[in-house]
Amino acid sequence: MPKETTKATRRKAADKAEKAPKAKAKKDPKAPKRPLSAYMFFSQDWRERIKAENPDAGFGEIGKLLGAKWKELDESEKKPYVEQAARDKQRAEAEKTEYDGKKGDSAGSGGDDDDE
């Protein structure tokens, strides 16, 4: 069995599942955005199917159906999505690498900035 980094960690997540804190406001000026989640890839492929079988379903309906099916999928079914997520992760990794690297540098350049 793989190590679950102390399952206790995840447990907490379930505890918090009670509330749905909306992401808002950023912290870092260039926040190296995080990799997409398997759900994102899954939705990209399913979104069309959901609507295909639920042309009448609206936002809430589809969203719920989407998640419901997602959980119905087998590990192997999510695998492809998760793999994509893992792939994107590498991308995000590089992002942070740069963010972390330039962070200390000052060189100056100046340039950069936040906003453009």
Place this chain on the structure above:
DNA sequence: CGTATGATTGTTTCT
């Protein structure tokens, strides 16, 4: 070392 958190990602539909 282990933990908790926070931030983020993409879809859909609506006004």
Place this chain on the structure above:
DNA sequence: AGAAACAATCATACG
């Protein structure tokens, strides 16, 4: 343009 259900994530920061 943004909002919110739906789900995963998972990298980071901190003592």
